Amino acid sequence: MTGTCIELKNLEFQWPGATRPLLSIPQFTVQQGERLLLRGASGSGKSTLLSLIAGIHTPKAHQLQVLGHDMGQLSQRQRDNLRANEIGYIFQQFNLLPYLSAQANVLLAEHFSTARRQRIEQSLRASKLSSHKEQARQLLLQLGLSDSDITRPAHQLSVGQQQRVAAARALFGAPALIIADEPTSALDSEHRDSFIQVLFAACQQHNTTLLFVTHDASLAHHFERSIELTELNQVSQESL
Amino acid sequence: MIRLALASLFNRKASAWLTILAIAVSTLLLLGVERVRHQTQENFANTISGTDLIVGARTGSTQLLLSSVFHIGTLNNTLSWQSYEHLQSLRGVAWHIPLALGDSYGEFPVVATTTDFFQYFQYADKQQLRFNEGAAFSHADTAVLGVEVAKRRQLGVNDQFTIAHGSGGISFSDHDAHPFVVSGVLQRTGTPVDQAVYIPLSGLGIVHGEVHGEVSIAADHHDYHEPPVYTLSAVLLGLNSRPLALRMQRDINTYQDEPLSAIMPGLALTELWRTLSLFEKALFAVSILVVATGLLGMLTALLSSLRERRREMAVLRAIGAGPATIFSLLVSEALILAIIGVSLGVAALYTVLGLGSDWLLTNTGILLRATPLTGTEWSFLAAIIAAAFVLSFIPAWRAYRNALADGLTIRL
Ligand SMILES: Nc1ncnc2c1ncn2[C@@H]1O[C@H](COP(=O)(O)OP(=O)(O)OP(=O)(O)O)[C@@H](O)[C@H]1O
Ligand SMILES: [Mg+2]
Numbered sequence: 001m002t003g004t005c006i007e008l009k010n011l012e013f014q015w016p017g018a019t020r021p022l023l024s025i026p027q028f029t030v031q032q033g034e035r036l037l038l039r040g041a042s043g044s045g046k047s048t049l050l051s052l053i054a055g056i057h058t059p060k061a062h063q064l065q066v067l068g069h070d071m072g073q074l075s076q077r078q079r080d081n082l083r084a085n086e087i088g089y090i091f092q093q094f095n096l097l098p099y100l101s102a103q104a105n106v107l108l109a110e111h112f113s114t115a116r117r118q119r120i121e122q123s124l125r126a127s128k129l130s131s132h133k134e135q136a137r138q139l140l141l142q143l144g145l146s147d148s149d150i151t152r153p154a155h156q157l158s159v160g161q162q163q164r165v166a167a168a169r170a171l172f173g174a175p176a177l178i179i180a181d182e183p184t185s186a187l188d189s190e191h192r193d194s195f196i197q198v199l200f201a202a203c204q205q206h207n208t209t210l211l212f213v214t215h216d217a218s219l220a221h222h223f224e225r226s227i228e229l230t231e232l233n234q235v236s237q238e239s240l
Numbered sequence: 241m242i243r244l245a246l247a248s249l250f251n252r253k254a255s256a257w258l259t260i261l262a263i264a265v266s267t268l269l270l271l272g273v274e275r276v277r278h279q280t281q282e283n284f285a286n287t288i289s290g291t292d293l294i295v296g297a298r299t300g301s302t303q304l305l306l307s308s309v310f311h312i313g314t315l316n317n318t319l320s321w322q323s324y325e326h327l328q329s330l331r332g333v334a335w336h337i338p339l340a341l342g343d344s345y346g347e348f349p350v351v352a353t354t355t356d357f358f359q360y361f362q363y364a365d366k367q368q369l370r371f372n373e374g375a376a377f378s379h380a381d382t383a384v385l386g387v388e389v390a391k392r393r394q395l396g397v398n399d400q401f402t403i404a405h406g407s408g409g410i411s412f413s414d415h416d417a418h419p420f421v422v423s424g425v426l427q428r429t430g431t432p433v434d435q436a437v438y439i440p441l442s443g444l445g446i447v448h449g450e451v452h453g454e455v456s457i458a459a460d461h462h463d464y465h466e467p468p469v470y471t472l473s474a475v476l477l478g479l480n481s482r483p484l485a486l487r488m489q490r491d492i493n494t495y496q497d498e499p500l501s502a503i504m505p506g507l508a509l510t511e512l513w514r515t516l517s518l519f520e521k522a523l524f525a526v527s528i529l530v531v532a533t534g535l536l537g538m539l540t541a542l543l544s545s546l547r548e549r550r551r552e553m554a555v556l557r558a559i560g561a562g563p564a565t566i567f568s569l570l571v572s573e574a575l576i577l578a579i580i581g582v583s584l585g586v587a588a589l590y591t592v593l594g595l596g597s598d599w600l601l602t603n604t605g606i607l608l609r610a611t612p613l614t615g616t617e618w619s620f621l622a623a624i625i626a627a628a629f630v631l632s633f634i635p636a637w638r639a640y641r642n643a644l645a646d647g648l649t650i651r652l
Contacts, residue, residue, distance in 0.1 A: 047648075056557065056647035057647060080565075083560045089558040091554075091558070097247070097552055099247060099248070099250065100247060112561050113560055181648075
C-alpha cells in the first residue's frame with residue numbers, strides 16, 4: 001500500500017505567548033507504511049510536532065495533511081475522532097490506566113473509536129478468534145507478554161512490559177499511523193532493542209506507518225529512514 | 241463512559257467511599273429531620289379533636305393547652321367546682337370532662353377525671369378511646385392506664401400501684417396509704433393519652449384528704465351533696481353545634497363569679513405550632529447545611545483528584561477522548577457518587593426506622609413509621625443529586641481546561 005501518510009508544507013507553529021515560532025518546516029513527507037526515526041535535541045519541538053500531527057493542537061490551514069485530512073480545517077471533535085480511529089500514540093512512560101488490567105488497557109483503544117471496533121469485527125470474522133478480548137490477548141502475547149501478565153493491573157507490570165502494553169493498545173484495531181514519543185527512553189538497552197523489534201514486526205504485519213521520535217542517535221540503525229528535526233526546521237536552534 | 245468512571249472511582253476507593261458516606265449521612269439526616277418534623281406536626285395536630293372549648297382558670301392559652309392536653313407544666317390557678325357546675329348548665333353544652341392535674345406516677349402524669357372522659361374524649365380524626373383490656377374505672381381506688389404506662393411499668397388489669405403528689409419523678413409526698421388497682425388499659429393513640437394515668441375525681445379527693453370514706457362513682461355527677469374535689473385544673477367542653485363556640489368563649493371569658501379563660505383547641509394548637517416551627521426551621525436549616533457540607537466534600541475530593549489524574553486524562557486524550565468526554569467523565573463520577581450516597585442514605589433511614597423506631601417511641605414518644613418516601617422526600621433526593629450535578633461542573637470544567645492545555649504532555 002502506498003500513498004502519503006503525513007505531509008507538511010510550510011508548517012509554522014508558535015506557542016501562544018511565545019515570542020518566536022518554535023517550528024517552521026517548509027517540506028516534509030512520510031509515506032504510508034514507512035518506518036521513520038525523527039531525532040532532535042531536548043526542547044527542539046519534537047513533542048510539539050507530534051501533538052500537531054495527532055490533532056491535539058491545531059496548525060493553520062493548508063500546512064499539515066494527515067491521512068488526507070487538512071488538520072488546520074478539522075474541528076476539535078473531528079481531530080479527536082481521527083486520532084481515535086487512525087492514530088496510535090505511545091508515550092515515553094505512564095501510558096496505561098494503572099488500575100485497569102493490561103488487557104482492559106488494550107481494549108480502551110476501541111472505546112472511543114467505531115472504526116477500530118469495525119476493523120476488529122472484520123478480522124475476527126477472518127480469523128478463528130472469538131472475541132475482542134481474545135484478540136487483545138493475542139496481540140499482547142505477540143508483543144511478548146505472558147498470560148499471567150495480561151490480567152494483572154497495569155501498575156504491577158515492569159516499565160518494559162508497560163511499554164509493550166502501550167504498543168499493543170496503539171496497534172489494536174489496526175490504525176494507519178503509530179506515533180511513538182521516546183517510547184524507549186525509560187528502558188535499558190536490552191529491553192529497548194527487543195521492544196523496537198516487536199514493534200517493527202507488528203507494524204510490518206499491519207502495514208502501519210511508524211513515526212518514532214527520540215533524542216537517542218544510537219537507535220538510527222534500526223530504521224530505514226532517519227531524520228534530524230534541525231534539518232527540517234528553519235528556526236535556528238541557537239536563537240531559541 | 242460510566243464503566244470508565246466506575247473503574248476510576250474504584251481506583252480511588254477510600255476517598256470515594258468517604259465521599260459517599262458523607263452524602264449518605266447528610267441524606268439520612270435531611271430525611272430523618274423531615275420525617276420527625278412531619279410526624280410531630282401530625283401527632284401534634286392529632287392530640288385532640290371533637291373538643292370545642294377548653295376552660296381553665298384565667299391564664300395564657302398556650303399554658304392552658306399545654307397542661308390540659310399535653311400534661312406539660314403546672315397550672316397555678318384552678319377553677320372551682322361551682323364554676324364547673326355553671327359550665328354544665330350552659331345552654332348548648334353536649335358533654336363536659338373535668339380534669340384535675342398535678343399528681344404523677346413516676347414520670348407519668350396522673351389525670352383525675354370522670355368516666356365521661358372515656359366516652360367523649362376524641363383524638364386524631366374523631367377517634368374514640370378504646371380499651372386494650374379491662375374497662376373504665378368504677379371505684380375511687382381504681383385507675384386506667386395509657387398503653388405506654390402499662391407497657392413500661394408492666395402493669396395489667398388488677399395490678400396495684402401508688403401515685404405521688406406533685407409532678408415529675410421525684411415525689412414530694414408519697415400517697416402510699418392509697419394504692420390504686422388497674423381497671424383497664426387503653427389502646428395506643430400516639431398522643432399524650434398513652435403516657436398518662438387516669439383516676440376518678442373521687443380517688444384524687446380521697447388521696448388528698450378532701451373527701452373521706454368510700455364514695456361511689458355515680459356521686460361524681462348530679463346526685464351529690466358534697467363535690468369529690470373542690471378545685472379542677474381544666475374542663476373540656478363539647479357543644480351541640482360548633483358555631484356556638486365563639487359566643488360561649490366570650491361568655492366564659494367574661495364570667496363574673498370567677499376569672500376563667502376558654503380556648504378553642506384547634507386554634508391554640510396552630511398558634512403553638514407556629515412558635516415551635518421556629519425550632520423546626522432551624523433544624524431543617526442545619527440539615528440543609530449538612531447536605532451542603534457533604535456535597536462540598538465531594539467537590540473537594542474531585543478537585544484534588546484532578547491533579548493526580550492528569551496522567552490519566554492525557555492517556556484518555558491520546559486514545560481519542562475529546563475534552564467534552566473528559567468533562568462528562570467527571571460529571572458522571574459526581575453523579576455516581578451522589579446516587580450511591582443518596583441510595584445508601586435512604587437505606588440507612590429505613591434501617592434506622594426498622595431497628596430504632598421502638599427505641600424512639602419509648603424514649604421520645606415520637607412515633608415514626610417506615611412508610612414509603614413521600615413526594616417531598618423524593619424532591620429532596622432529587623435536589624441533592626441535582627446539586628451534585630451542578631457542582632460537578634466545577635471540577636469538570638477544570639479537567640476540560642487542563643485537557644486542552646496539557647494535550648498529550650504529562651505533567652506530574
Ligand atoms: N503546552 C505548551 N505551551 C507552551 N509552550 C510549550 C508547551 N509545550 C511545550 N512548549 C514549549 O515548546 C518547546 C518545545 O517543547 P517540546 O516538548 O516540543 O520539546 P521536545 O523536543 O519534545 O523535548 P524533549 O526531548 O525534552 O521531550 C519548549 O520550549 C517548551 O517550553
Ligand atoms: Mg518531548
